[in-house]
Amino acid sequence: MSxxxxxxxxxxxxxxxxxxxxxxxxxxxxxxxxLAITPDGRSVWVSARRxxxxxxxxxxxxxxxxxxAQIGTVRVxxxxxxxxxxxxxKHVVVANSNRIAxxxxxxxxxxxxxxxxxxxxxxxxxxTIAAGAFPREFSLSADRQTLxxxxxxxxxxxxxxxxxxSTLLTRQ
Numbered sequence: 001m002s003x004x005x006x007x008x009x010x011x012x013x014x015x016x017x018x019x020x021x022x023x024x025x026x027x028x029x030x031x032x033x034x035l036a037i038t039p040d041g042r043s044v045w046v047s048a049r050r051x052x053x054x055x056x057x058x059x060x061x062x063x064x065x066x067x068x069a070q071i072g073t074v075r076v077x078x079x080x081x082x083x084x085x086x087x088x089x090k091h092v093v094v095a096n097s098n099r100i101a102x103x104x105x106x107x108x109x110x111x112x113x114x115x116x117x118x119x120x121x122x123x124x125x126x127x128t129i130a131a132g133a134f135p136r137e138f139s140l141s142a143d144r145q146t147l148x149x150x151x152x153x154x155x156x157x158x159x160x161x162x163x164x165x166s167t168l169l170t171r172q
Contacts, residue, residue: 002030002031003027003028003029003030004027004028004029004030004031004032004033004046004048005025005026005027005028005032006024006025006026006028006032006035006044006046006057006062007022007024007025008022008023008024008025008026008062008063008066009021009022009023010022010023023063024062024063024066025066026057026062026066026067026069026070028046028048028055028057029046029048029050029051029053029055029073030048030049030050030051031048031049031050031051032046032047032048032049032055033047033048033049033080033081034046034047034081034082034083035047035083036083036084036085036092037059037085038085038089038092038115039085039087039089040089041059042058042059042060042089043056043057043058043059043071043085043115044056044057044059044062045057045083045085045092045094046083047080047081047082047083047094047095048080049079049080049081049097049099050079051073052075052076052077052078052079052080053073053074053075053076053080054073054074054076054080054083054092054094054111054113055070055072055073055074056070056071056072056073056074056092056115056118056119057069057070057071058070058071071118071119072118072119072121072124074111074113074118074124074125076094076096076111076113076125077096077098077108077109077111077128078096078097078098079096079097079098079099080094080095080096080097080111081095081097081099081134081135081136082094082095082097082135082136082137082138082149083095083138084138084140084147085115086147086162086165087140087144087162088162089115090114090115090116091112091113091114091115091126091165092112092113092115093110093111093112093113093129093138093147094110094111094113095108095110095131095135095136095137095138095149096108096109096110096111096131096135097134097135097136098134099134099153105133105134105153105154106133107130107131107132107133107154108131108132108133108134108135109128109129109130109131109135110128110129110130110131110135110149111125111128112125112126112127112128112129112165112169113125113126114126126169126171127169127170127171128169128170129160129168129169129170130170131149131151131158132149132151132153132154132156132158133151133152133153133154134151134152134153134154135149135150135151135152135158136149136150136151136152137149137150137152138150144162145161145162145163146159146160146161146162147159147160147162148160
């Protein structure tokens with residue numbers, strides 16, 4: 001099992017001296033697969049598939065104090081892959097893929113995480129949303145009102161009205 005990492009690159013330096021452009025390498029869980037940045041740029045979220053977790057990092061600390069950049073780890077369901085930060089800047093959604101299970105074609109879930117709770121060290125999952133088989137990739141509509149999710153093994157596209165997010169949640 002490989003430990004994933006966030007690799008911080010100085011883009012200006014990369015154009016002139018690529019071999020010295022990496023300014024930090026921060027551990028990001030086992031089999032880190034996706035990364036999302038909150039709209040305000042304050043935090044970075046990584047899905048760590050084999051850790052069954054989402055890791056949160058303070059974005060500015062990745063540059064100034066990488067060893068202390070992690071703000072929390074949220075244990076989610078099996079093998080999270082897709083991760084997205086919602087436009088409200090308060091929530092992160094992760095797709096629990098269960099893709100390494102005996103029967104990965106069963107419907108799965110999304111975990112909805114409250115960012116402030118992570119920062120405060122409290123239980124951070126505020127609910128789950130039903131998904132198809134192997135929920136994998138998120139995208140936002142141009143108006144940032146609808147969250148789309150590709151469910152790879154069920155060949156479906158799920159559309160979620162973010163104004164109604166609270167009605168979609170099964171509370172924890």
